[in-house]
Amino acid sequence: MEPKKLYNTTVINEDGVNGHVYVADPNGLDVEISDPRNDLPGANPEQFVGLALSTCLNATVEAIEKKNHVPHTSQVRVHVTMVKGSQGLEFLVHAKVLIPGVDFATAQAFTALAEKRCPVSKLLSGSPNVKIETVEQF
Template structure:
């Protein structure tokens, strides 16, 4: 197996401060549990949602050979851990395919999930699920 791409991220501040990718991307991080958090900051929940939504939709686009539009939305919730201490993520991904019936959407979802690297990484977790849904186009916030 040959490496196709490599990156790294560095965080020295924990849940409040900044995190960076050495090629120039720096983000403000702010814990959603901190009542005094920076509202412009991001957090692991948002970054996980962005990573999976982007990866799964790019993979879905490859599956449909870019013949139709696809959309993915990912919801990430932070819960108290079911066992032990700390927290756990509950993650739901929703994929839709333009002009596709439920069976075709499920087929694209299964194929994209099997190929998407983020899906492979988190797909075995008990708190991660995927869903096919009817296509509604771009969310209003991205137009």
């Protein structure tokens, strides 16, 4: 049985890392892109990974907070570094989750649950280059 589709989209890149990437929808997002190793304006894959993980992870924490009748106070910051590793270019991803509305043990439990539920986190799971941690301050 095929899973129930809740949403789908198509993103198109015809320019590599210099030009535009866009969502194939009349009202879709169109983003200028550029190589992060130059000073040209535009976003880059590192930023897109950080945006995707921080948004998905924080939305998942928000749902967990709501289910536990806790006001939404969480924040997620994701740092992405591009390195030249043994297999070529790689991303190092470090997400920090702050949930000031609960005690630290509860924040850690919420983060662990969110990491298991967030679709982007699940996509990145198993990579030694990805770290998600709960923090008491940024």
